[in-house]
Amino acid sequence: MKSSKVILVTGGAGFIGSHVVRRFVNNYPDYIIVNADKLTYAGNLENLTDIDTKPNYFFERIDIVDKQAVMKLFSKYEFDGIIHLAAESHVDRSITGPDEFVYTNIVGTVNLLNAALNSWTDRKEGKLFYHISTDEVFGSLGEAGFFTEETAYDPKSPYSASKASSDHMVRAYGHTFGIPVIISNCSNNYGPNQFPEKLIPLAINNIKNNNPIPVYGKGENIRDWLYVEDHALAIDIIYHKGRSGETYNIGGNNEWKNIDLIKLLCQIMDKKLDRSPGTSERLITYVKDRPGHDMRYAIDSSKLKSELGWSPLPEFEKGLEKTVDWYLSNTKWLERVISGDYKKYYDQQYSGR
Ligand code: NAD
Ligand code: DAU
Numbered sequence: 001m002k003s004s005k006v007i008l009v010t011g012g013a014g015f016i017g018s019h020v021v022r023r024f025v026n027n028y029p030d031y032i033i034v035n036a037d038k039l040t041y042a043g044n045l046e047n048l049t050d051i052d053t054k055p056n057y058f059f060e061r062i063d064i065v066d067k068q069a070v071m072k073l074f075s076k077y078e079f080d081g082i083i084h085l086a087a088e089s090h091v092d093r094s095i096t097g098p099d100e101f102v103y104t105n106i107v108g109t110v111n112l113l114n115a116a117l118n119s120w121t122d123r124k125e126g127k128l129f130y131h132i133s134t135d136e137v138f139g140s141l142g143e144a145g146f147f148t149e150e151t152a153y154d155p156k157s158p159y160s161a162s163k164a165s166s167d168h169m170v171r172a173y174g175h176t177f178g179i180p181v182i183i184s185n186c187s188n189n190y191g192p193n194q195f196p197e198k199l200i201p202l203a204i205n206n207i208k209n210n211n212p213i214p215v216y217g218k219g220e221n222i223r224d225w226l227y228v229e230d231h232a233l234a235i236d237i238i239y240h241k242g243r244s245g246e247t248y249n250i251g252g253n254n255e256w257k258n259i260d261l262i263k264l265l266c267q268i269m270d271k272k273l274d275r276s277p278g279t280s281e282r283l284i285t286y287v288k289d290r291p292g293h294d295m296r297y298a299i300d301s302s303k304l305k306s307e308l309g310w311s312p313l314p315e316f317e318k319g320l321e322k323t324v325d326w327y328l329s330n331t332k333w334l335e336r337v338i339s340g341d342y343k344k345y346y347d348q349q350y351s352g353r
Pocket of ligand 1 (some may be wrong): 010011012014015023034037038039040042062063084085086088090104132135140141163185195
């Protein structure tokens, strides 16, 4: 069968990337999907064992910061589209070590833009550079209001500043060089395969092992949670139906105070682990706040819904239960990712907090 498209997915071994790769490999057998990933601590090929022998899937281990390696990749394949997810993604790590965020998130993105520009000089129509970004570029909200596509950028952490820079570079390449680009800015994702440095999988793992659940500050910060497969669906729809040059906000319309979310998770875990009600909640431990901690994120995704017909699955409790079930039945995955370097990170991040 002739391939109708060759698509590069960067960061496809990570949390969201693996769900995107799976969706595209399964739903579009006539596409070639090339997953390019450095396999940092957050990248794990085990996330893709169910699809990695499919004939339309290829893996390339590359560091997007390495310009030569990126150019070589683009001379090996003729890409029609790029879905760019590779990034350093954890805010706490960006506070203890911002440099890697500058290299991967900014320099890595520019390397990919240059390679795309170089290989699409003769023909740009039908091509697309789709950049996956975050709602954190908009900064922090007060009690009311939502981030829209028109909200001014106001990033507050090294992570969000690096993502904002990459968004600006993508728009600049679109505007100046005429590369077809789209950006989407999404709220907090949760679901299977998320590295357990992020709040939900970290809490599930600690509750399971009867360890303290570290809640930053007073636990009053608010996040808008979206199931990862709903994000992958949005990416699919935007890739195929989105308008070049546009930005789309993606969110769950599902705001939770951290402490309320943790309490709900404790109730679910008590049931799953056959513990008496209230047992897991006793593990909640308030710790020193994250420096510069953004108070509230909330996304207005009405443009995506009305223009492109996307909608997320509404039931957060069900999604959370599905996530808990996945972590409880994938203990080997969890054990492997939390060994070695992760243990060192955990001790540094939480000791003395
Ligand atoms: P993740 O940390 O789970 O995965 C990142 C992937 O990128 C890993 O597989 C890693 O190996 C790879 N990678 C890192 N540096 C690389 C490099 N130099 N070269 C090649 N590959 C490299 O991240 P995630 O949570 O899946 O996020 C994916 C993307 O979505 C990121 O761009 C992030 O900013 C964005 N995003 C995430 C969320 C969220 O809630 N997790 C929400 C909105 C947007
Ligand atoms: O909004 C989208 C962003 O969501 C993505 O761009 C990022 O890649 C992703 O990591 C996520 O950022 P957050 O900082 O919101 O996610 P995190 O899971 O680290 O934290 C969620 C909230 O929980 C936040 O208010 C900090 C708090 N927290 C986090 C950890 C790890 C705690 O209270 N305790 C913790 O141990």
